[in-house]
Amino acid sequence: MALLTLTDAKAHLNVTTEADNDLITAKLAAASDWVAAYTGAQITEATPARVNEAILMLTGHLFANREATLIGLSAEQLPFGLLDMLSDYRGWCA
Numbered sequence: 494m495a496l497l498t499l500t501d502a503k504a505h506l507n508v509t510t511e512a513d514n515d516l517i518t519a520k521l522a523a524a525s526d527w528v529a530a531y532t533g534a535q536i537t538e539a540t541p542a543r544v545n546e547a548i549l550m551l552t553g554h555l556f557a558n559r560e561a562t563l564i565g566l567s568a569e570q571l572p573f574g575l576l577d578m579l580s581d582y583r584g585w586c587a
């Protein structure tokens with residue numbers, strides 16, 4: 494699978510306008526960096542689809558939730574979420 498692009502992220506986010514291109518690009522880069530750090534692996538052309546899906550999930554979260562807090566809402570972890578998607582790819586140090 495190819496590296497994720499702005500077009501991939503916009504399709505995942507269901508965004509059709511150009512207004513947020515810079516913001517989405519920044520969120521995609523941040524999500525890719527976070528996943529690379531979490532797994533201990535570089536994001537390359539050979540990155541598995543499940544890891545790319547986790548990057549898109551995190552990109553969507555960062556785009557929709559631009560602050561670290563929620564007020565007046567209840568937040569719960571969804572099954573088969575981001576960390577579950579990455580669990581098999583996480584590198585562990587001895």
